Amino acid sequence: MLTFTEEHEMFRTTVRDVVRNEIDPHCDEWEHTGDFPAHQLFKRLGDLGLIGVEYDAEMGGGAADHVYTMILGEEMGRCASLGVAMAFAVQTDMATPSLHEFGSPELKEQFLRPAIAGDMVTSVAVSEPDAGSDVAALRTRAVRDGDEWVINGSKMWITNGTQADWLCLLCRTSDEGGYRGMSQIVVPTSTPGFTVSRKLDKLGMRASDTAELVFEDVRVPVANTIGEIGRGFQQQMSQFQNERMIASYQMVGAIELALERTAAYLQERQAFGAPLAANQYLQYELADVAADLDMLRHHNWAAVAKYQRGEDMTREATVAKLKAARIARRMADLAVQFHGGMGYVEENWPARFFRDTRLWSIGGGADEVMLRTLARMNGILPG
């Protein structure tokens, strides 16, 4: 069991109020324009200390326990746009954990400190047009020339890609092939040869900008390598654990809010001379999601406890990501269904929620990739 302190509760109140008062009122507009002012918003959230709550105090971080990250995720998950929540999670838990854990002091000073302050917007650039689930198939390559890497290739579906100041890039730095010979490199987007070739038009998460990026003889110092040269794949796998957990934390908040709102709607809406909530079928479907949500929340707590003890939590993160996405999709389907026509029109929240939640069974590792990992862990592979 986790114990929540008075500070944890106060932190939850702050995040909830900030989301409700400073983010939610702008979401309709941002969904419409297809992006949000990341520099402005992250600066504000950075000033409130919401970026890097666990990172070193010397870098401007909060040096706090992982429960704060969980609370931050849960409350961001209640945001009116899950796209904004996802984009913010890229900054806090997807693009920066490797730099924090493995980066040199100089590299952290230059790139982590401003990211924590909200002065720099970040992206994690792993996926490529021909390498999504199969990360080992990626082809973007950095070739060493003296003290510099010369990078060529392209990246696809990169969140915050049109606004980022630097990328946590995973690319090949040797000819070994497969999982070997990859490195993580910090690439400032102001470097000549870097271009945003396309901003992608998406089904959901529309307030979050997603880009295709091209690298043509992009030169960055070898000193921009995060951690060890050649250990990029392993470091990124570790960074993926944070990514999968924050996705699961966010879904707890998202499902919780959707349940509350759907239940309230069923009380209000009359049909056949009674509130819709009078139908046992509807009650039970929502009760079943509530049960799933309880299990997810408790699973997350167990994962947090393991994380705090510094133990490997690959299994917990994999299960959390898989189940969070699937429960969220089920909730979204019920939200639309139980709102009827009201759920299908753009002016009500279920339509956006339906599109947005769909992402999490694909992004951050598709459901099948989670299942593949679990199948291997459980010995359910041939031979």
Add this chain to the structure above:
Amino acid sequence: MNVVVCVKQIPDPADPGALDPNTKTLKRDGKLILDESDSYGVEMALQLVDAAGGGEVTLVSMAPNGETAGLRTALAMGAAKAVLVSDDALQGSDALGTSKVLAKAIERAGQADLILTATESSDGYTGTVPEQIAELLSLPSVTFAKSITVDGSSVKVQRQTESGYDDVECPLPAVVSVTAGVVEPRYPSFKGIMAAKSKPVDQVGLGDLGVDAGSVGWAGAGQEIVEIATAEARAASTVVEDDGEAFQKIVDMLAELKIV
């Protein structure tokens, strides 16, 4: 400049409490939170100290069971320290009893240049405590402030009135009540929340303040709650159907209410 802010800790209005049928008072045994009305005073005080370039904000609160949750929120916003009065003998205190205790606690908080309160609390809302404190401390009292500036040894206040505001000036120290909504209270930041943990809360009882237990609580209450009754449900609103002339009906209604 040192500013003392009176902050009341109240039952969470989002989770409405119940009245105790025996004492006819609000049950306050659950968790209490910072009265939102007082968050404006806290913000105003922090801004004034900032503008003065020095000094600190001290909180004063009277609450049952050593409750500090609301104080921690105000400390996380940036106040430096707090005095909390908690004593079983305070149960049943009326507004004057509360004022006597708060006046003593303000003295204990140290030399204050300015004392801020809200114009009225969200739960008791008698709106009488600020003036009573001023009287007990023999200080000038200004009410309904929408803006406050400190100029040397005097304070200038824009005092909200029905038709606008009065410019009021008085010497310091003074007690000023702050109207809700006139400033944007800051969120407790992550660092503020962490710092609040170790900020001092001076928890005292009536003995420490030299207040006679017989003059406060049920014993000292000059006010008695004779009866409590459920408020009448709000009457249904008037629906104006638009027949092309609806605007005229609305204008007439507003005129009747003396709004236009």
